[in-house]
Amino acid sequence: DQQVKQNSPSLSVQEGRISILNCDYTNSMFDYFLWYKKYPAEGPTFLISISSIKDKNEDGRFTVFLNKSAKHLSLHIVPSQPGDSAVYFCAALPQGGSEKLVFGKGTKLTVNP
Amino acid sequence: NAGVTQTPKFQVLKTGQSMTLQCAQDMNHNSMYWYRQDPGMGLRLIYYSASEGTTDKGEVPNGYNVSRLNKREFSLRLESAAPSQTSVYFCASSGWGDTQYFGPGTRLTVL
Numbered sequence: 001d002q003q004v005k006q007n008s009p010s011l012s013v014q015e016g017r018i019s020i021l022n023c024d025y026t027n028s029m030f031d032y033f034l035w036y037k038k039y040p041a042e043g044p045t046f047l048i049s050i051s052s053i054k055d056k057n058e059d060g061r062f063t064v065f066l067n068k069s070a071k072h073l074s075l076h077i078v079p080s081q082p083g084d085s086a087v088y089f090c091a092a093l094p095q096g097g098s099e100k101l102v103f104g105k106g107t108k109l110t111v112n113p
Numbered sequence: 114n115a116g117v118t119q120t121p122k123f124q125v126l127k128t129g130q131s132m133t134l135q136c137a138q139d140m141n142h143n144s145m146y147w148y149r150q151d152p153g154m155g156l157r158l159i160y161y162s163a164s165e166g167t168t169d170k171g172e173v174p175n176g177y178n179v180s181r182l183n184k185r186e187f188s189l190r191l192e193s194a195a196p197s198q199t200s201v202y203f204c205a206s207s208g209w210g211d212t213q214y215f216g217p218g219t220r221l222t223v224l
Contacts, residue, residue, distance in 0.1 A: 009153070034212060043117070043203050043215030044156070089155060099144050099163065100171065101213060105155040 003027045004092050006104035014112055019077040021107050023090030026071065030092040034101070035064060035075050038087045047088070048075070080111045115139055117216035119204050125222045126194045134189040134219050136204030142214075144207045145187035147171075147179060149200040150218075156203065162187055194223045 005024045013019045023033075031052040036044035050057040050064045050073065057064050063076045077084055090104040120135045138145065146161040148171075158171030162181040176198060178190045187206075191198060201220050205213040 006155075036215075041218070043205075043217050045215065046212040049212065091156075099146075099207065100158055100161065101156075103156040105153060 001026070002104075003030075004090055004102050004104040006088075006090055006107050008107050009105070010108045010110070012110045012112060013080050015082055016079045019075075019080045019084065019109055019111065021075040021077075021088050021090075021109065023073045023075075023104055024071060025073075025092055027092070027094065027102075028071070029094045029096075030102075031095045032093040033064070033066060033073050034091045034093070035062075036089040036091060036103075038089065038106070044089060077109075080109075082111045082113050085109055085111050117204055117206055117214055119202075119216040119219050121219060122217070123220050125224065126191075127224050128195060130194050131190065131192050132194065132221075133191075134202055134204075134221075135186070136188065136216060137186045138204075138206040138214070139185065140206060140208070140214065141184070142206035142208045142211075143184070144209075144213075145181065146205040146207075146213065147177070147187070147189045148203045148205065149173065150203060151200050159189065159202075194221075196223045199223045 034049040035047040037047045038044040066073045087106045087108045089106045091101045117138045143164045147159040148156045160179040162168045165184045180188045201218045204216040207213040
């Protein structure tokens with residue numbers, strides 16, 4: 001059973017507008033969440049993270065929101081740029097010091113000029 | 114500082130052949146990982162190594178073996194390749210409490 005779900009395989013937005021990528025999780029033992037960005041023919045690169053004790057973390061154009069009661073997190077990109085076009089993976093780490101990230105299936109974002 | 118490097122970048126095997134995927138990191142990280150990425154499946158952990166001399170199974174270990182040769186290097190071996198192992202393989206490393214850094218990947222096709 002999938003513990004981290006990204007239900008939208010793809011998303012298309014106009015340059016300058018907001019991109020919102022969503023992620024749901026089922027395991028209440030997750031206490032740290034990360035977003036990775038992946039361009040074609042490259043490895044994933046870390047984008048932003050959030051601890052379960054917070055509900056928001058911001059880094060420049062990127063903000064991650066966490067709603068623990070709904071087991072839902074989202075990544076907001078404002079304003080979206082064509083260079084943001086990539087696959088975005090949501091990932092989660094369980095409590096207890098495990099280093100085994102659990103990844104969602106990814107959402108392909110296309111930002112149109 | 115090259116980060117995480119992987120060799121080869123591409124490989125085509127016939128069913129039953131064996132091969133080893135190589136991974137090295139120069140960031141002095143303790144932990145290293147092997148993932149596979151399949152279309153529509155995200156990244157799935159094959160094996161990981163929390164420190165030199167230790168390895169542990171991930172979500173999809175069947176058909177693979179690993180060796181943590183030293184702190185820098187972590188190899189993945191396919192003893193008898195099968196078409197189901199056609200995938201893109203990523204190696205990653207992390208320091209304690211740090212995020213994982215990924216290599217560029219190896220695209221493997223098994224015919």
